[in-house]
Amino acid sequence: xxxxxxxxxxxxxxxxxxxxxxxxxxxxxxxxxxxxxxxxxxxxxxxxxxxxxxxxxxxxxxxxxxxxxxxxxxxxxxxxxxxxxxxxxxxxxxxxxxxxxxxxxxxxxxxxxxxxxxxxxxxxxxxxxxxxxxxxxxxxxxxxxxxxxxxxxxxxxxxxxxxxxxxxxxxxxxxxxxxxxxxxxxxxxxxxxxxxxxxxxxxxxxxxxxxxxxxxxxxxxxxxxxxxxxxxxxxxxxxxxxxxxxxxxxxxxxxxxxxxxxxxxxxxxxxxxxxxxxxxxxxxxxxxx
Amino acid sequence: xxxxxxxxxxxxxxxxxxxxxxxxxxxxxxxxxxxxxxxxxxxxxxxxxxxxxxxxxxxxxxxxxxxxxxxxxxxxxxxxxxxxxxxxxxxxxxxxxxxxxxxxxxxxxxxxxxxxxxxxxxxxxxxxxxxxxxxxxxxxxxxxxxxxxxxxxxxxxxxxxxxxxxxxxxxxxxxxxxxxxxxxxxxxxxxxxxxxxxxxxxxxxxxxxxxxxxxxxxxxxxxxxxxxxxxxxxxxxxxxxxxxxxxxxxxxxxxxxxxxxxxxxxxxxxxxxxxxxxxxxxxxxxxxx
Numbered sequence: 001x002x003x004x005x006x007x008x009x010x011x012x013x014x015x016x017x018x019x020x021x022x023x024x025x026x027x028x029x030x031x032x033x034x035x036x037x038x039x040x041x042x043x044x045x046x047x048x049x050x051x052x053x054x055x056x057x058x059x060x061x062x063x064x065x066x067x068x069x070x071x072x073x074x075x076x077x078x079x080x081x082x083x084x085x086x087x088x089x090x091x092x093x094x095x096x097x098x099x100x101x102x103x104x105x106x107x108x109x110x111x112x113x114x115x116x117x118x119x120x121x122x123x124x125x126x127x128x129x130x131x132x133x134x135x136x137x138x139x140x141x142x143x144x145x146x147x148x149x150x151x152x153x154x155x156x157x158x159x160x161x162x163x164x165x166x167x168x169x170x171x172x173x174x175x176x177x178x179x180x181x182x183x184x185x186x187x188x189x190x191x192x193x194x195x196x197x198x199x200x201x202x203x204x205x206x207x208x209x210x211x212x213x214x215x216x217x218x219x220x221x222x223x224x225x226x227x228x229x230x231x232x233x234x235x236x237x238x239x240x241x242x243x244x245x246x247x248x249x250x251x252x253x254x255x256x257x258x259x260x261x262x263x264x265x266x267x268x269x270x271x272x273x274x275x276x277x278x279x280x281x282x283x284x285x286x287x288x289x
Numbered sequence: 290x291x292x293x294x295x296x297x298x299x300x301x302x303x304x305x306x307x308x309x310x311x312x313x314x315x316x317x318x319x320x321x322x323x324x325x326x327x328x329x330x331x332x333x334x335x336x337x338x339x340x341x342x343x344x345x346x347x348x349x350x351x352x353x354x355x356x357x358x359x360x361x362x363x364x365x366x367x368x369x370x371x372x373x374x375x376x377x378x379x380x381x382x383x384x385x386x387x388x389x390x391x392x393x394x395x396x397x398x399x400x401x402x403x404x405x406x407x408x409x410x411x412x413x414x415x416x417x418x419x420x421x422x423x424x425x426x427x428x429x430x431x432x433x434x435x436x437x438x439x440x441x442x443x444x445x446x447x448x449x450x451x452x453x454x455x456x457x458x459x460x461x462x463x464x465x466x467x468x469x470x471x472x473x474x475x476x477x478x479x480x481x482x483x484x485x486x487x488x489x490x491x492x493x494x495x496x497x498x499x500x501x502x503x504x505x506x507x508x509x510x511x512x513x514x515x516x517x518x519x520x521x522x523x524x525x526x527x528x529x530x531x532x533x534x535x536x537x538x539x540x541x542x543x544x545x546x547x548x549x550x551x552x553x554x555x556x557x558x559x560x561x562x563x564x565x566x567x568x569x570x571x572x573x574x575x576x577x578x
Contacts (some may be wrong), residue, residue, distance in 0.1 A: 123422075126422035129419045154313040157313065
């Protein structure tokens with residue numbers, strides 16, 4: 001089964017398990033709207049690719065970890081889109097959750113997705129309990145305080161912020177968890193893999209900044225030009241479009257070079273190079289080639 | 290060490306572990322404001338009382354579970370107070386988190402507290418991994434979909450709601466988790482203990498409804514008269530004040546009668562009776578005596 005199918009099935013299974021009769025129907029709808037249809041699913045794809053490269057044989061565990069990471073990502077998007085943050089009317093080309101279901105259900109859908117991520121991990125790994133705590137700590141570290149995505153988002157409320165700390169927490173942390181947890185599923189050393197995710201996360205952030213200045217809203221599926229409008233730190237703003245493209249390519253090379261020795265290192269390098277082309281805005285992909 | 294000291298220390302330890310340099314300072318402040326000074330800490334007290342009644346000897350595990358439950362309760366208060374829900378200016382006699390720190394930090398503080406609850410559980414129980422998954426599932430079930438407090442709050446967004454389903458999810462579920470998880474810490478059967486928590490939770494909800502109609506805002510520390518204003522289901526509205534007081538006393542008796550056989554059953558019964566007097570609004574406690 002290919003990675004995309006595995007991820008979509010794992011996400012659907014996680015949600016189906018709790019979206020049962022007796023659950024408020026609009027909450028179920030809001031949660032499904034937040035997760036389906038998905039974006040590039042780049043974090044869970046990275047997680048599965050690393051698990052495979054490290055020789056994991058437990059597909060169920062890898063799928064659960066990948067799904068949990070994506071559920072947390074979706075939760076963060078729902079809350080980031082709220083009127084008190086980005087006030088975004090669109091996400092993935094559709095109305096954002098609060099536009100489609102109202103603010104109360106958007107807050108609750110985000111909360112429910114965070115809880116589901118941990119619950120799904122616990123349920124899937126209950127048969128191999130010695131693996132649960134390390135995986136859960138890798139995942140929770142990437143979203144909580146002091147350096148996870150919640151903290152990253154909170155830097156927007158501070159008068160001063162280091163651009164590096166901001167991006168590492170807001171974006172890099174969940175990518176680092178994707179590679180670290182993928183390695184952990186296979187019994188490999190998590191720490192050695194964090195840097196790979198860190199760099200892919202940085203590359204993704206640069207690509208996101210580029211999309212924000214250089215792509216159309218239709219192509220991206222959410223409003224563009226928001227970084228300048230909201231005065232947020234942006235690689236494209238700092239380095240210019242060409243400088244940012246160079247930076248993105250450097251970061252992907254650095255990620256590939258950081259791959260620790262493992263059975264599937266070569267194939268993983270190819271996957272990373274391919275994914276990096278996917279994340280570039282269409283017009284810029286040709287300019288970067 | 291008494292229960293109150295243990296709970297406050299466990300909460301402080303959980304937060305101190307992540308509120309370190311490098312974390313956005315306002316997020317740290319908002320999280321501390323959400324947790325300290327606390328309310329009655331009735332859920333973690335109940336959890337510790339059940340663990341003791343069941344003969345638990347692992348105070349560290351009991352404290353961690355109790356703290357996790359209280360962190361989730363505090364998270365729900367922060368989000369429930371948001372302008373899109375109750376728009377409450379006050380909580381526990383102080384400005385609510387969004388009034389003190391703004392809406393973005395209130396959303397993020399709630400998210401960070403949910404994550405911290407699971408992270409703290411995983412960290413504390415990593416040395417006894419076979420206990421982690423069952424405890425984590427008990428706790429996550431009480432806050433997530435389909436019947437946890439997130440679902441309970443979401444019933445407010447539905448055109449029709451059964452008052453029983455609403456209260457059981459919004460309030461009862463975390464009380465049921467407090468007794469079930471307290472029993473699990475001691476190695477006792479969780480399911481037999483859920484009903485005790487369920488009934489204490491129902492009693493607490495009736496007391497809360499009574500406070501909303503019969504107490505002053507100063508005594509309660511948050512605005513009163515909100516249930517009628519927001520057209521929420523209320524026992525005091527349905528049964529009248531005297532009827533609600535009767536119902537509360539019945540529920541506490543039922544909780545005591547439901548205590549499963551355990552070494553400390555008698556002492557626990559006394560604790561439950563005493564706690565039930567604490568939760569009654571002051572003027573009504575005399576009327577009920």
